[in-house]
Amino acid sequence: MAYNLCFSPSSLYQPLCNSILSSRDPKPRYFNFSSGLTSFQLQSRTSLQITRVSLQDQIAQEATQEQDANVQYPDGKRRTYSSKSYAWVNPNSPRASQLKKRSYDTRYSSLVKVAEALDSSNPSDEDVCNILSGLGGRILEQDAVVIINNMSNPETALLALRYFTERLTFDRESIIYNVTIKVFRKCKDLDGAEKLFEEMLQRGVKPDNATFSTILSCARMSNLPNKAVEWFEKMPSFGLSPDDVTYSAMIDAYGRAGNVEKALSLYDHARTEKWRIDAVTFSTLIKIYGMSGNFDGCLNVYEEMKAVGAKPNMVTYNTLLDAMGRAKRPWQAKKIYKEMIGNGFTPTFGTYAALLRAYGRARYGEDALVVYREMKEKGIGLTEVLYNTLLAMCADLGYVNEAIEIFEDMRSSGTNPDSWTFSSLITIFSCSGEVYKAENMLNQMLEAGFEPNIFVLTSLIQCYGKAQRTDDVVRTFNRLLELGITPDGRFCGCLLNVMTQTPRNELGKLAECIEKANSKLGFVVKLLIAEKGTEGNFKKEAAELFDCIGSDVRKAFCNCLIDLCVNLDMLERACDLLDLGLTLEIYTDLQSKSSNQWSLHLKSLSLGAALTALHVWINELSKAVESGENLPPLLGINTGHGKHKYSDKGLAAVFESHLKELNAPFHEAPDKVGWFLTTKIAAEPWLESRKSNVGAV
Numbered sequence: 093m094a095y096n097l098c099f100s101p102s103s104l105y106q107p108l109c110n111s112i113l114s115s116r117d118p119k120p121r122y123f124n125f126s127s128g129l130t131s132f133q134l135q136s137r138t139s140l141q142i143t144r145v146s147l148q149d150q151i152a153q154e155a156t157q158e159q160d161a162n163v164q165y166p167d168g169k170r171r172t173y174s175s176k177s178y179a180w181v182n183p184n185s186p187r188a189s190q191l192k193k194r195s196y197d198t199r200y201s202s203l204v205k206v207a208e209a210l211d212s213s214n215p216s217d218e219d220v221c222n223i224l225s226g227l228g229g230r231i232l233e234q235d236a237v238v239i240i241n242n243m244s245n246p247e248t249a250l251l252a253l254r255y256f257t258e259r260l261t262f263d264r265e266s267i268i269y270n271v272t273i274k275v276f277r278k279c280k281d282l283d284g285a286e287k288l289f290e291e292m293l294q295r296g297v298k299p300d301n302a303t304f305s306t307i308l309s310c311a312r313m314s315n316l317p318n319k320a321v322e323w324f325e326k327m328p329s330f331g332l333s334p335d336d337v338t339y340s341a342m343i344d345a346y347g348r349a350g351n352v353e354k355a356l357s358l359y360d361h362a363r364t365e366k367w368r369i370d371a372v373t374f375s376t377l378i379k380i381y382g383m384s385g386n387f388d389g390c391l392n393v394y395e396e397m398k399a400v401g402a403k404p405n406m407v408t409y410n411t412l413l414d415a416m417g418r419a420k421r422p423w424q425a426k427k428i429y430k431e432m433i434g435n436g437f438t439p440t441f442g443t444y445a446a447l448l449r450a451y452g453r454a455r456y457g458e459d460a461l462v463v464y465r466e467m468k469e470k471g472i473g474l475t476e477v478l479y480n481t482l483l484a485m486c487a488d489l490g491y492v493n494e495a496i497e498i499f500e501d502m503r504s505s506g507t508n509p510d511s512w513t514f515s516s517l518i519t520i521f522s523c524s525g526e527v528y529k530a531e532n533m534l535n536q537m538l539e540a541g542f543e544p545n546i547f548v549l550t551s552l553i554q555c556y557g558k559a560q561r562t563d564d565v566v567r568t569f570n571r572l573l574e575l576g577i578t579p580d581g582r583f584c585g586c587l588l589n590v591m592t593q594t595p596r597n598e599l600g601k602l603a604e605c606i607e608k609a610n611s612k613l614g615f616v617v618k619l620l621i622a623e624k625g626t627e628g629n630f631k632k633e634a635a636e637l638f639d640c641i642g643s644d645v646r647k648a649f650c651n652c653l654i655d656l657c658v659n660l661d662m663l664e665r666a667c668d669l670l671d672l673g674l675t676l677e678i679y680t681d682l683q684s685k686s687s688n689q690w691s692l693h694l695k696s697l698s699l700g701a702a703l704t705a706l707h708v709w710i711n712e713l714s715k716a717v718e719s720g721e722n723l724p725p726l727l728g729i730n731t732g733h734g735k736h737k738y739s740d741k742g743l744a745a746v747f748e749s750h751l752k753e754l755n756a757p758f759h760e761a762p763d764k765v766g767w768f769l770t771t772k773i774a775a776e777p778w779l780e781s782r783k784s785n786v787g788a789v
Contacts, residue, residue, distance in 0.1 A: 203235055207242035215247035224255050233262055241271040246284050249275040257295075265297045270306055277310035282319060285310050299330055305338050312341065312372075317348030336367040344373040347380045355380060363396070371397075375408045382415030390415045391424070404435075410442040417450030422459065425450040441472055448474075452481040457489045464498070476507050483516035487523075495520050511542040518548050522555030530555050546577050550586045557590030562598040565590055569605045579609035581645035588652035591617070592659060592700070612637050613649070620656060620665065631668045638676055646678050647696070655700030666704040673701075683709065689724050694743060695732035695766075702731070702743055703750065710756075714779045723772045729758060733766035 206223060213219045227235065236256040243249045253272045262268055269292050276285040285307050292299060304327050311320035324342050327334055334342070339358060346355035359377055362369055374397045381389030394412055397404060404412075409432045416425040425447060432443070444467050451460035464482060467474065474482075479502045486495035499517060502509060514537035521530035530552060534544060544552075549572045556564040569587070572579065584606060591602050599621050607614025616637050619630050634653070638646055650673045657666035673679040682705055684691045692709045694702040706729070716723065729751075731743035744766050751758050757774035761767040 199235075200238060203238045204242050207239045210239070210248045210252055211243055211245040213248055215245070215251060217251055220248055220251040220255060224252065231256070231260060233260060233268075236260060236268055237271055240268065240275065243275050244278050246276050246279055246281055250288070265295070266292070266300050266303060269297055270300070270302045273303065273306045273310070277306055277313060280310065280314045282307075282310050282314045282316060299332075301327075301332055301335055301338065304330075304332065304334075305341070308338065308341055308345065312345055312348075315348075317345045320345035321349050321351070336362075336365065340367050340369045340373055343369065344376040347376040352380050352384065369397075369400075369402060371402055371405045371408050374402060374404070375411045378408065378411045378415060382411070382418060387415055387419035387421065390419075394428075404432075406437060406440055406443070409437065410440070410446055413443065413446035413450060417446055417453060420450075420454045422450050422454040422456045426459070444472060445475075445478055448478050448481055452485040455485055455488055457485060457491060457494075460485055461494060468501070473505060474502075474507070476510060476513075479507060480510070480512045480516065483513060483520075487516045487519040490520075490523065492520055492524055509540065511537070511545060511548075514540070514542060515545065515548050515551070518544075519551040522551040522558075525555065525558045527555055527559050527561070543575060544571075546572065546580065546583055549577070550583050553583075553586050553590060557586075557593050560594065562594055562601055566601055566605060569609075573608070581642050582648075584610050584613055585645050585648040585652065588613075588617075588649060588656070592652055592655040596660070612640060616653070617656075620653065620662070621660065630665060631672060634669060634672055635676070638672070638678065646676075647673075650678050651698035651701045654704055655698050658700035658703060663704070663707070666700065667708060670701065670704050670708060679705075685724075687724060689726040689728055691728040691730060693730045694747075695730060697743075699743065699746055702747070706747075706750075710779070710782070713775070714782060717776055717779050718783075723775060725772050727758075727770050727772070727775050728761075729768040731766050731768070 206227070209223050210220060213223060224239075236252075240249055240252055240256075243252070249272050253268060256268060257265070269288065273285045273288055276282070276288065289299065289303070289307065292303070304323060307323050308320045311317070311323060320342070324334065324338070324345065327338075340362060343355050343358045343362065346352075346358065355377070359369075361367075374393060377393045378390045381387070381393060390412060394404070394408075397408070409428065412428055413425050416422070416428065429439075429443070429447060432439075444463055447463045448460055450456075451463065460482060464474070479498060482498050483495055485491075486498065495517060499509070499513070502513070514533055517533045518530050518537070521527075521533060534548070534552065537544065537548070549568055552568050553565050556562075556568065565587075572583075587602060587606050587609065591599060591606075594602060603614060603617050603621060606617050612633075616630070616633050619633060638650070641649060650669060654666045654669045654673075657663070657669065670679070674682070679696070679701075682693055684693065690713075692705065694705060697705060713723070713727070729747065731747050733742065733744055744760070747768065748760060751768060755778070757770045757778050758768040759770065761769045
């Protein structure tokens with residue numbers, strides 16, 4: 093292949109195509125060179141791309157023009173030619189190899205080797221001088237710049253800087269300082285860069301935009317965004333105006349420093365001015381929007397990034413995946429992950445961690461387990477937090493076997509379980525009714541030095557309640573008080589739920605516990621299980637109870653109290669509680685009516701509350717028929733098709749049996765899971781036949 097030969101060192105800095113030819117001037121040109129060279133016809137197309145370094149073109153050009161001015165030609169005259177002069181050389185020419193050795197490409201390679209030697213040498217004046225003295229007596233300004241620009245050892249770079257500044261006169265001394273500051277940036281040594289900046293000022297060297305942008309980027313790379321902001325705000329005092337590259341970098345710096353308003357303001361300006369923003373800054377913007385809860389903003393930034401041609405990197409993808417996890421948008425996390433893989437990226441630990449958090453929080457069990465097993469196959473270890481995220485998900489979804497597998501893997505990996513770990517496992521075994529395993533896990537927790545918290549004790553009470561071990565429920569409750577833990581609403585709700593599973597003769601033991609935990613709730617419970625004659629105050633006391641408890645437990649309390657009424661055959665009180673629940677909007681949208689169908693919606697109710705609502709609805713239908721009101725063509729009961737995570741039963745299974753007991757003409761709809769339907773023609777005679785037995789549930 094032919095190559096271009098250039099005697100001037102400025103060929104290192106000047107774009108080849110722009111300096112000689114343009115598409116508008118295809119005519120060949122001729123240039124004369126010294127040393128007896130024959131003129132060569134310059135071809136209209138070039139074939140060599142010369143590597144450029146990130147230095148100042150102007151300084152390189154000025155330095156080389158002086159050298160060109162002193163070239164003496166055969167006629168004895170000195171001519172000044174542009175430093176852009178170069179010629180095409182036939183690679184088959186006998187002179188080709190000789191001429192190539194005289195090009196600056198060869199000199200550049202030797203200067204890079206000098207830089208490597210300085211990096212590995214001792215940081216002493218003697219060693220540095222010995223290496224640099226090999227350059228000879230005539231050192232060009234750009235030689236010094238090239239050497240330091242290719243160094244990575246700040247100690248020897250400082251010594252080289254002093255060597256050059258003592259021996260050379262620089263046209264713009266800021267350039268040699270800028271490349272030296274760049275060495276400190278490579279090492280993320282902001283303190284060293286700042287000291288060198290002070291030396292610049294002491295020597296009377298005026299910093300330029302490149303000086304500040306290099307220090308700013310050093311602060312960013314060192315994770316010191318506040319320092320980047322500090323340096324950015326110094327620029328006007330030196331008479332400098334930031335350029336678009338600096339402004340774009342400051343979006344990232346302000347965002348990391350916590351000045352979100354300034355970062356977003358700069359971003360809005362960047363979009364207006366069409367600045368070029370790098371992937372790091374886009375990642376920071378995504379993080380800013382994510383931390384503020386504006387998850388749509390995260391996606392908008394991602395789309396804008398792709399629209400302007402900026403390529404996402406792993407930081408971008410991981411930041412976006414993490415944001416979608418906190419947004420509980422696992423479906424979008426899956427989509428972004430597929431795009432990442434499609435673009436040729438290999439998942440990192442950060443990628444898998446973000447996916448596990450996203451799927452775990454949203455209870456995407458199967459997807460989370462796929463990620464977990466892929467990590468294990470690749471030998472990527474999980475942290476304590478990730479193990480706990482998986483175990484908490486398993487507890488919520490009832491994945492008993494999977495939880496045991498993950499826990500064993502956790503211990504074998506050397507990761508120590510914490511209280512969160514044991515809490516999840518005790519919950520899993522408790523909800524499964526495995527008393528022995530729950531107690532064994534509690535013992536392991538105590539041996540590991542962790543005291544049970546309210547969540548653990550709540551799970552144990554639920555476990556003992558299912559096993560109808562009332563005395564153990566009371567013992568666990570007393571243990572909670574001994575530990576100084578104050579029972580909260582969810583704990584009291586658990587005690588109420590246990591009462592719905594407890595034999596009538598032991599209800600008094602639990603009522604005493606509930607009264608200690610919440611005196612108002614205990615009073616209502618005691619009214620409920622008391623002998624007849626206390627009915628008058630019950631509804632009033634229940635209303636006062638619901639007024640003084642949190643909205644997060646009102647429905648759970650009402651459901652359990654109605655269940656308890658149904659278990660005790662207190663249908664009237666169950667109806668009172670249901671009516672109270674509707675009045676206080678604890679229950680909403682239980683019924684719907686249209687011209688074609690009347691429906692009863694029971695999905696959010698407990699079994700006892702659902703049976704009570706069915707009883708009330710059937711009575712209302714009977715009254716409608718009795719008063720001559722026309723029923724719609726269809727009647728429907730929607731129980732939902734879900735099953736309890738730790739049980740194979742759901743409302744649908746129970747209602748199917750109960751409707752048969754009532755001889756009701758409702759049948760499960762084949763095309764609508766969880767729906768029981770009947771027609772007006774079938775319902776009316778059945779409702780007429782119930783007049784003599786309207787109290788049946």
